[in-house]
Amino acid sequence: MRKADSRSFWDDRADEDAFFFVDNRLEYGHPDLERFWRGGEQDLDTLLGSLGVELDRSQSVVEIGCGVGRLTRVLARRAADVRALDVSERMVALAREHNPELGNVTWLLGDGESLEGVETASADACVSHVVFQHVPEPRITLGYVREIGRVLRPGGWAAFQVSNDPSIHRPRRGLARLRDAAKALLGRAPRGQSDPAWRGSAVDLDDLRGAAAEAGMTVERIEGAGTQYCLVLTRLAGT
Numbered sequence: 626m627r628k629a630d631s632r633s634f635w636d637d638r639a640d641e642d643a644f645f646f647v648d649n650r651l652e653y654g655h656p657d658l659e660r661f662w663r664g665g666e667q668d669l670d671t672l673l674g675s676l677g678v679e680l681d682r683s684q685s686v687v688e689i690g691c692g693v694g695r696l697t698r699v700l701a702r703r704a705a706d707v708r709a710l711d712v713s714e715r716m717v718a719l720a721r722e723h724n725p726e727l728g729n730v731t732w733l734l735g736d737g738e739s740l741e742g743v744e745t746a747s748a749d750a751c752v753s754h755v756v757f758q759h760v761p762e763p764r765i766t767l768g769y770v771r772e773i774g775r776v777l778r779p780g781g782w783a784a785f786q787v788s789n790d791p792s793i794h795r796p797r798r799g800l801a802r803l804r805d806a807a808k809a810l811l812g813r814a815p816r817g818q819s820d821p822a823w824r825g826s827a828v829d830l831d832d833l834r835g836a837a838a839e840a841g842m843t844v845e846r847i848e849g850a851g852t853q854y855c856l857v858l859t860r861l862a863g864t
């Protein structure tokens with residue numbers, strides 16, 4: 626899949642119903658925005674709490690796949706500054722629009738494969754939630770892991786979610802898929818559910834450890850191995 630495909634897929638989803646595609650526990654077409662924004666804090670607490678790390682107000686954070694800024698606004702309260710990156714121009718535009726008060730956030734349009742625009746050894750922490758599970762090829766997620774190692778300062782950590790369950794990424798077949806596709810055409814169900822940029826891919830945890838090691842990081846903790854919500858804590862060597 627080309628980078629441009631990922632961008633155009635997510636730009637289209639942002640125009641269709643950005644809130645639903647960021648958090649598909651919401652009702653399609655009728656998002657409860659209070660629940661949406663509240664969910665950002667809950668999801669960040671689950672990610673960091675499960676991995677046993679906390680942010681402090683002196684830290685510089687990089688967020689990968691910020692969407693409309695659901696977690697970013699919480700990160701901005703807890704850290705010194707945030708660089709929030711996303712492959713979708715439309716998502717980044719919506720993030721700016723919905724979070725005009727965040728003076729310590731820099732919104733970055735990413736290339737879908739790297740952290741270009743983030744300086745080497747400039748971050749104390751990296752965070753990513755429900756992004757890599759949508760990335761269509763594991764090699765792209767592993768490339769991001771190496772990039773995390775590049776942008777972290779010595780001793781810095783990264784807390785992120787990947788899928789480690791290949792079964793959920795297989796193409797759907799049969800009548801249920803046809804029925805959902807027909808409903809989507811009529812605007813009654815989400816589009817793009819069979820697209821590789823939504824279906825995503827799982828990463829192998831040994832491959833992930835290998836990519837982390839190449840970037841000078843150790844995988845310190847893994848929670849939820851074998852599932853779609855596999856949480857990973859890596860740390861760059863040094864103090």
Ligand SMILES: C[S@@+](CC[C@H](N)C(=O)[O-])C[C@H]1O[C@@H](n2cnc3c(N)ncnc32)[C@H](O)[C@@H]1O
Pocket residue numbers: 631635646647648665689690691692693694695696710711712713716735736737738753754755756759760765
């Ligand atoms: C399900 S949303 C989650 C957004 C945010 N992390 C949250 O939890 O609120 C996934 C986001 O990842 C972005 N994304 C998908 N593939 C990406 C990639 N290869 N690089 C950077 N961002 C990506 C999408 O544009 C979308 O905004």
